[in-house]
Amino acid sequence: MTGPTYLQFHLAFLLPAMMLMVATAFVSRTRMSAAVDPFTGRGYWSGVAIITVVALVYTTPWDNYLIAAGVWSYGEGSTLATLGYAPVEEYLFILVQPWLTALWLSHLSLPSEWPPVRGPIRTRLAALALAAILGAGGWQLLARSETFYLGAILAWAAPVLALQWVVGAPQLWARRRLVTLGTLVPTTYLCVADRVAIEYGIWILSERYTTGLTVAGLPVEEATFFLVTNLFVVQGLVLYRWVVSRFGAADDPTVGPESDAGAIDPESP
Template structure:
């Protein structure tokens, strides 16, 4: 199966379905000419996540292909590349983010709304932050040690845990309070993408280097690929939840106000 064939068969249909159903109230308001009823904020935030996914993943994924961590069948892609990576891979960054983001918005609107208020728990945030820092430090140490079978796994963790650190520092307690939402928003797309990845690897669309992986697999699906899709969906799920959280918005406004007051104080002192 061609790379675009994988995306068209497995990723495009859920996006089209959710693209109709999730913003249904917005579509209805548009048809009635009631623009005041339209709330596009979640979809603007989703667009921001798409841009962040492209910006943050592009250099990392180019490094993976350049160093042979994974490769693609040249007969199953268009041949258009940006750097070392085929255009199909960049398309995957975009459509995965859209799929998981729409799913998360849909869950917020129908099943598990984002919590309006939570108890302030700075110690929880501190503990979670420490865990992420330790995880990143261990992963990076193993990566730098040159242990070849751990290459792909540690590249994933050392890359993904940096933005997770930022998310946890700012809103780890908010994320814990919304754990039901996150289990569904992250878990369901991850399981689905594991199946898609399994089928693509099995058909030879792309290949993971067995030398730079631990060898732990579920059928033909390497552990590293499972961790990759889990971590990328964590980034999307955490980010969407925080940026749409009323608690996070109030916290961000308070931080901005505190920063402005500090700047004003410095200006007066001068």
């Protein structure tokens, strides 16, 4: 292969983006002072580490299965070595993406207070129903070869979304602008990077298992993948902060228990 390799993709797109996020975080005195805070500093990065491990464990079997099934492949000479069916650079990508997204999210105004929210049970049930619809739709799409990849993404994503939404849909909805901005920026960047990688043949999607629909030349399946994976990370970190805050409040005798009764729906992130 005469084109760029998967490792060069990491060096060209992921490493510079992470270095930029780290550099801009340390420029801000506010961010530097936050590094000692148990929620935005060590506690935050502990959450990132946990989410990274979960992402690797949950994604590895799915990723290997799709590669073995021929949903996508890699250009000749574009990878260094293979572990299972996936190249080592693929595992590196799984490990790096949560940190890249987390670095971006750390630049935003993470919530320090968690006001009670209205209708928590109703919100959770509605979110669970949405996750069930996505999962059922994904399983239906698996039945046709041309929608197999899209169906695999939705069926794989639905259990994670269901769990996150059942645990904290009201809190996520109350911070929806934070979740949206935290998700869409890294998703857009990774979609652009993915489009370049496909153009140079670093990885090749099967025409048999994809719809052929594209957005600016990027297959909709790839855009969907980056959207849901970044949503996993952002929602996971917001909920991790919420859980840690609740436990901290429970240990503080001056802070009363959180109640959802008669609450308002906060809008500010």
